[in-house]
Structures are given as C-alpha cells and as structure tokens.
Amino acid sequence: MKLKRFEEKMFSGSFLKRVLPAELADTVECRMCHIQFPGEKCSRGRGICRADKNEACAVGKIHRKNGHLWSHWLTFMGCQKNCAEVEKIKWSTYMVAFRCCRSFNLCNENLTNRG
Template sequence: MDKHFLLLLALFCCIVAVIPLTCITCHLRTQTDRCRRGFGVCVAKKHETCMILKIFQDKTLQLSYLVCQKFCRDLTYVRNNRTYVHTCCNYDYCNFKI
C-alpha cells in the first residue's frame, strides 16, 4: 500500500509541476482601472512570468500594460518626465492585483 501512495504522490507532483502560469493581458489599461485594448489571459511559456508596466507622469498613474513577459525583471526608470515601473510576479493572475 505504501508503494501505491508513493506512486500517486509522485504523479501528483509531476502534474503540479506542469501546470502553466496564467497571467492577465491588457495592452491599454487606463487610470480608471478599465482595460481599453487587449483584455484577456496569456499562458506563460518557458522563462516567462506575469508582468505589469505602469507609466506615471507627475506621480499620477497614466496607463498600464499587462502581459506574459520573457526574462522579466523588476525595473524602474525615468524618461521624458515619465516614470516607468516594471513589476514581475509568478503566480496565477498576479499582475492584475499589483
């Protein structure tokens, strides 16, 4: 009986390891928290995580961009008086909550 339990446990671990990461997509999300273009979901491929890019001007959120992103890394930079904040996460739908 212990062999059967170990076999089921190993099978369960393999199934859990193969479940893909699901992220929200929105190619144009406005200040009002409404997606104007590209709303949906994406399934992350190898080396991808969920990402949200927030663009601020004068500390006010102007728009956001949500996707599955390859080799994503958290990053903040300023260009043309706008602040760009990339945030990455790796659990289902996490880029919608950030």
C-alpha cells in the first residue's frame, strides 16, 4: 500500500502543470544512469535518453536510514513520463527525493548535487 501511494505521488504529473506548453514542444536529451552509488561513477545503464513532450529529465536519490541518521545510498537518472518533483517520501527504511527538468540538454546532470 505504501509503495502504491509513493508511485501515485511520484508519477502524478505535477511537474508538467508548471511548465509552459511551448517548452514541451521539442525533445531534450537527458543523462541516463540506472545505478550510481555516492562517490562512484555510474555502474549500470549509463547513456543518454531523449525525453519527448510528455517527459522530462529526472534524478532520483534514495537515502537509507542508518541508526538515527539518513545517508545518501543511491542515485538514478533518466527520462521520466509525467515527472513529478517529490521530496522526503518515506518508503520502508528508505527516503526518496525526485527532481525533474527540461530547461536544456543533460539538465539532470546539474540536479545530482541537489537534495
């Protein structure tokens, strides 16, 4: 049940409601990486994807609880349909943050240092 609520928030499309229609006309290239651990290079799924007018470049960060502290555990990047920005969504022992952009090619590379 918690995973379903997380997916509904994450993929609700709220990002698209804040973007002007003219900005959605063209495609944008996004950095893609399925698995990247902190301080390391992309270990799986490295490449570039092309986000169409219904998609955005995205970065997801997963933090894992270690005692009483949250530590950054994993980052993933790519193209996401109906991308929605979320922050501090709890999922079991994990905390998820999700960022979206369409402003220029490979814009999601700049999002990896946020959150």
